[in-house]
Amino acid sequence: MTTLGILGAGKVGTVLARLAVAAGYRVLIAGSGPRNRIELIVDVLAPGAIPLTAAEVAEQADVVILALPLGKALPLDEGAGIPRDALAGKVVLDAMNYWWEVDGHRDDLGDPTVSTSRLVQNLLPDSRVVKAFNHLGYHDLDESPQPSGSVGRSAIAIAGDDESAVAEAAAIVDALGFDPVVVGGLDEGVHLGPGAELFGAKKDADGIRDAIDRATATAV
């Protein structure tokens, strides 16, 4: 059984934990502090998930989803916020976005031509980072999952450089209830973030492909 780790026990982290438990994964989840701070929230919102510390999640999980504020993962002092060493060699799914209302105005994160997942990959050179689960609001993540093959199934765009990591991400997206649509390498993540047509938009797989075609045509 794959063990899925989630760093961040907030709106997105708990929804993804609930979906992952339902999909049959062993799920570990952490906030920024000790496990007892999130025990109740996990019990209520994602029963079956196991609350731990971030370091324990990073060490014990096979695949780790980053679902914490980007500004906490990428502080100016070089990412002291996430357990980098424990993530080495692992597939890391980056669900984070730069959101200035939360992260503050950050010159290092706010360049719209640079995918923030590229910055995450730079921070984690020994991990295989894939952007996934970032463009759908947590309500839609919660309410839209459907079994594979369902008509009009909502889709989630994923972007990554490593073929096997992207395949693993796609399998997880599918298991959690969405059609995975691979939109390209990690740098194509710019088309999934705040300001992009896809951001916050619930679409099926064709809808995502059309939006990416429009985005890349305009970018040329």
Ligand SMILES: NC(=O)c1ccc[n+]([C@@H]2O[C@H](COP(=O)([O-])OP(=O)(O)OC[C@H]3O[C@@H](n4cnc5c(N)ncnc54)[C@H](OP(=O)(O)O)[C@@H]3O)[C@@H](O)[C@H]2O)c1
């Ligand atoms: N909200 C959405 O609809 C949505 C949709 C897609 C993607 N996203 C992205 O997902 C990320 C999380 O958003 P959210 O809305 O779920 O935020 P949120 O509700 O504020 O939750 C953030 C969680 O991250 C935890 N955290 C903070 N620093 C941490 C650290 N160093 N290690 C581990 N956990 C840490 C917080 O724990 P403490 O309480 O202990 O600080 C909290 O559990 C953001 O990057 C956001 O852009 C959000």
